[in-house]
Amino acid sequence: MMSLLSKPVRVGVDIGGTFTDIVLETPDGQTSTKVLTTYTRPEDAIIEGLLSVCNNAGIAASDIGMVIHGTTLATNALIERRGAKTALITTAGFRDVIEMRTESRFEQYDLNLVLPEPLIPREYRYPVKERLLADGSVDTPLNPDDIIELTKDLKAQSFQSIAVGLLHSYANPVHEQQIKSLLAEYVPDMLVSLSSDVSPQMREYERFNTVVANAYVKPIMASYLERLKARLGDHAITAPFFLMHSGGGIMDLESAAAFPVRLVESGPAGGAIFAADIASRFGLNRVLSFDMGGTTAKICLIKDQKPKTSRSFEVARSYRFKKGSGMPISIPVIDMVEIGAGGGSIGSLDAMQQIRIGPESAGSEPGPASYQRGGTRPTVTDADLLMGKLDPNDFAGGSITLSPEAAMHSISGHIATPLDLDQARAAYGMAEVVDENMANAARVHAVESGEDLAGYVMIGFGGAGPLHAIRLAQKLHINRVLIPASAGVGSAVGFLKAPFSFEASQSLYIRLSEWRQDAIASMLDSLTKQAQQFVQSSVPDANILITAKAYMRYVGQGWEIPVELPSDWSSSPDKETIMRMFEERYSLLFSRVVDGLDIEITSWTVLASTPVQKTDPSQPARALKLETSASIRQMADLANGEILNAAVFKRQQLSHGSIVKGPAIITEAETTILVPRGGLALQHDDGTIDLRLDGHMPEGDMEGGDDHA
Numbered sequence: 001m002m003s004l005l006s007k008p009v010r011v012g013v014d015i016g017g018t019f020t021d022i023v024l025e026t027p028d029g030q031t032s033t034k035v036l037t038t039y040t041r042p043e044d045a046i047i048e049g050l051l052s053v054c055n056n057a058g059i060a061a062s063d064i065g066m067v068i069h070g071t072t073l074a075t076n077a078l079i080e081r082r083g084a085k086t087a088l089i090t091t092a093g094f095r096d097v098i099e100m101r102t103e104s105r106f107e108q109y110d111l112n113l114v115l116p117e118p119l120i121p122r123e124y125r126y127p128v129k130e131r132l133l134a135d136g137s138v139d140t141p142l143n144p145d146d147i148i149e150l151t152k153d154l155k156a157q158s159f160q161s162i163a164v165g166l167l168h169s170y171a172n173p174v175h176e177q178q179i180k181s182l183l184a185e186y187v188p189d190m191l192v193s194l195s196s197d198v199s200p201q202m203r204e205y206e207r208f209n210t211v212v213a214n215a216y217v218k219p220i221m222a223s224y225l226e227r228l229k230a231r232l233g234d235h236a237i238t239a240p241f242f243l244m245h246s247g248g249g250i251m252d253l254e255s256a257a258a259f260p261v262r263l264v265e266s267g268p269a270g271g272a273i274f275a276a277d278i279a280s281r282f283g284l285n286r287v288l289s290f291d292m293g294g295t296t297a298k299i300c301l302i303k304d305q306k307p308k309t310s311r312s313f314e315v316a317r318s319y320r321f322k323k324g325s326g327m328p329i330s331i332p333v334i335d336m337v338e339i340g341a342g343g344g345s346i347g348s349l350d351a352m353q354q355i356r357i358g359p360e361s362a363g364s365e366p367g368p369a370s371y372q373r374g375g376t377r378p379t380v381t382d383a384d385l386l387m388g389k390l391d392p393n394d395f396a397g398g399s400i401t402l403s404p405e406a407a408m409h410s411i412s413g414h415i416a417t418p419l420d421l422d423q424a425r426a427a428y429g430m431a432e433v434v435d436e437n438m439a440n441a442a443r444v445h446a447v448e449s450g451e452d453l454a455g456y457v458m459i460g461f462g463g464a465g466p467l468h469a470i471r472l473a474q475k476l477h478i479n480r481v482l483i484p485a486s487a488g489v490g491s492a493v494g495f496l497k498a499p500f501s502f503e504a505s506q507s508l509y510i511r512l513s514e515w516r517q518d519a520i521a522s523m524l525d526s527l528t529k530q531a532q533q534f535v536q537s538s539v540p541d542a543n544i545l546i547t548a549k550a551y552m553r554y555v556g557q558g559w560e561i562p563v564e565l566p567s568d569w570s571s572s573p574d575k576e577t578i579m580r581m582f583e584e585r586y587s588l589l590f591s592r593v594v595d596g597l598d599i600e601i602t603s604w605t606v607l608a609s610t611p612v613q614k615t616d617p618s619q620p621a622r623a624l625k626l627e628t629s630a631s632i633r634q635m636a637d638l639a640n641g642e643i644l645n646a647a648v649f650k651r652q653q654l655s656h657g658s659i660v661k662g663p664a665i666i667t668e669a670e671t672t673i674l675v676p677r678g679g680l681a682l683q684h685d686d687g688t689i690d691l692r693l694d695g696h697m698p699e700g701d702m703e704g705g706d707d708h709a
Contacts, residue, residue: 009059009099009666010066011050012495014267017043017072018294018344018364019396021489022049024057024064025496028595031057031220032489034396034463036364042073043228047235058139063235064238068495070244070266073218073224078264078315078327083216084160084191087118089179090208091152091167092127098208113141117218120210124157126150128166128179132277134509136172163215164196165208170507173200180668187590190323191218197258199330201603202507206312213315213329214261217588222259225253242500242538244270247332248307249501249609252538262331264315267491268298273333274494275459278484280305281615281686288442288458289336290472291490292451292465294381295361299442300336302459309451310335311505311551311562314485332503332605337445341437343381343464346370347415347430354416355426370402370633378414380434380464382407386427386601387645388635390672397669421623423661428641435468439475450589453478461490461707466673470691471638474676479694485687488670500542501609502534511555512599515575520663523604524548531608544611551603555595560602561585619685621657632667638676646675651689658683661695 013022019034020042031053038044038484046069070362077083090097098118098451107113128147131140154162162183163308169176174194180192193213203622229241231404243256246265268291275289301308314326315331340359344367348354357380363498368381370392384390385407392402408423416426435523446453460483466483473481504527510516528546535544560638566574578601583593631648644663651668659682660666662675666689673689675681682690682697688696 006434009064010063011053012270012489012492013046013049013067013069013269014489014492014495015045015069015071015073016267016293016295016491017076017361018342018367020045021051021492022046022053023486023489023492023496024050024059025055026057026059028057030486030493032331032486032492032670034488035096036367037221037468039363039365041227042224043231046057046228047231050234050333054094060236064237064239066238066239067241068125068244068250068498069228069234069241070270070273070491070495071224071263071431074221074260074263075265075315076572077217077220077356078119078213082220084219085158085160086120086124086163086215086509087154087159088125088163088211088212088215089147089691090125090127090165091131094123094167094204094208095125095127097205098125099207102324103206104324106303109702114501117323117668118214119327120163122306124159126153130166130175132166132168133173134168134171136173137610138172142178142357144178147182148186151183154183154187154190157452159187159189159190160219161215163193163195163208163212165204165211167204169194170200170202170207173197191222192217193218193640194518198261200506201311201330201661202509203330204475206328209328210330212263213264213327214259216256216512217260218257221263222257225257229253229399240538240704244495244498245332246313247309247503248273248498248500250495250498250538251500251502255502255534256514257539261374264329264331265333268296268300269307269334270299270337270463270494270498272302272336272494273498274304274461274484275300276302276305276307277494277497278459278482278688279457281618282457282482282688284457286456286634288453288476288478289457289459290442290460290465290469291462292438292460292468293342293462294464295340295342295363296338297438297441297462298336298338298343299438299445299464300334301451308335309333311603314607332607335449337400337441339437339441341380341434341441343467345377345380345383345434347380347383347411347433349415349418355419355429356551357430357437363620364653368407370404370407371400372406376410378407378410378430380430382410383427383430384464384467386396386411386423386645387431387641388633389668389674391633391648394667397686412595415528422574424636424643425641425681430598431468431471431638435471438468438472442472442476457470457482459484463486463488463671464538465490466471470674470676470679470693470697473693476641479692481685481691481693482688483673483691486670488668497613499610499612500535500538501607502531503605503607504528504531504534505603505605507603508601512575512579512601517526519606524606526605527604528608531606535608541612544608545611547607547609551605552578552599552601554597555600556597561589618688619686621682624657624659624682625655626661627654629664634664635663635674637663638674646676651687654683654689655684656683659697 031204098216271291462598662679664675
């Protein structure tokens, strides 16, 4: 690993829907900036930001030793249906799997329910005669002549990408591999994705949809990554280039190009890693991570200083908060809820004349009305400006001058006048709606995860996160909110703290009553080598940690629970130990075990990762100082909209032990922190602002050792 880190200068790059965040890390500290995202050529904003932070840090771009990148491009391509022209080759009789879905109704009583359209229309799905059985044995052999004949149609249609998803290929990939070899020979210009490579897991709908999504975004991501690599080279940045993946780790460029579907949640994953690092620093075991940018808000539960993870998630939900209304993607992912609630989210009135916010966003082009870049519809940023939360002359470090008049005109025309409200109340109404949307998402996510948010600590970050974290905490009855240093670019900072990792998975169905020791040991050994190979391709000399999980259930149940295998599993997986661990885990989740039923394992995963950097614990302040400010700004009270006189502080003027009493506003280049009336804020040694909504700061908390509010 040291060979890659011979130059101690690293850069984290996060492309968001509105801003592109750049963080430069040197031995002397961090330098960061935010630039507006350039939609048509995202690499332009990256280069602009890189040159800016290098200039601010006084270094040459050629001094950069590593670039770690996260992007929403794959996500946006899926949501906006801007992917490549893609075909699906599948087993005869199963071409409609991605359209039939699971036949469940996510909105049971909606008689006009419309299911999301599949990414690939029916005429571009090609059935082939072949059949594997569930145990991987061949029932009907594949005829190579059928594939050769099929390539004529593929050429005639000029497809850019091909997805191959055959029934039971997770158990035996032989037919998919035969098809790939023939396609490489007869249509070499078409990119090919195999479901046995992308997501070798049972359940054909999820697996087919995942390989289709991978193929759909593969040409776009490959082109973008090549362009970005070339642009970096034009500026003498020849450093190793890595990407953040959805599971919270880092992968190399080649792996990212082969499996771009693993980049779908890469930006939000960096934010969760950032929040977990802060939780570790303050010894917090129950944390709600809240990341709000210009386009979306992301909420994630962090237990015992680790983000909650999952094997699948949904993208592009057509019904807000409704499971089953989106496209399922079966990949390792940090489990979070993401909604269209950001600074650029557009406000409107529905048929009932109620205020609605998002999910449509003004983004960076044209941006909120107050940006004066052509936007005319009211956004959350415009409402925040009229409420006094933002300084129009000091937004984004002064790089963007906001226009209160434009915000006022927009909110007046679209919200205030139709509702017969003054502009201040309309702005407050917009803020309340977006905050309630996020609070509702957090409540649903907590309930679905079996968690009670009472006693949780919130960590707020993202460009708009600190602006809305306090009101969100009030709604969720959370008393303590931490706003870390570099909160405005938190996801990009998280990239620099993430480990190199890769998770390999395989479906191998086994009942404990029919334990197959040799088959299990061989399969786990193969997964371990596969995962290690991916990590070693990025960091050849790294110390690699291995973690294995079995996904288990009682016979007759429909879904599994993950059970982490003991550290010595590789030498001798033990049936009795695994059964005991499953029963302990099942009892923890459901408060009981089921006697008399056999237990089965459906899938196995092996995660290879480099060790996570340990964070130094926060140190208590030796002396506390109550800060005062001569600068005052009028701001609407977050709870009721009443106009208050709030003291204004620059964050860089505060020091370890500084205390600010609310109502107050703490400004910095990348975000703004609000201290509510009756609240209190303490700055810690690492620059983290520790907010207490009730104004009480217990001595023990200042020492960073208690995770209770």
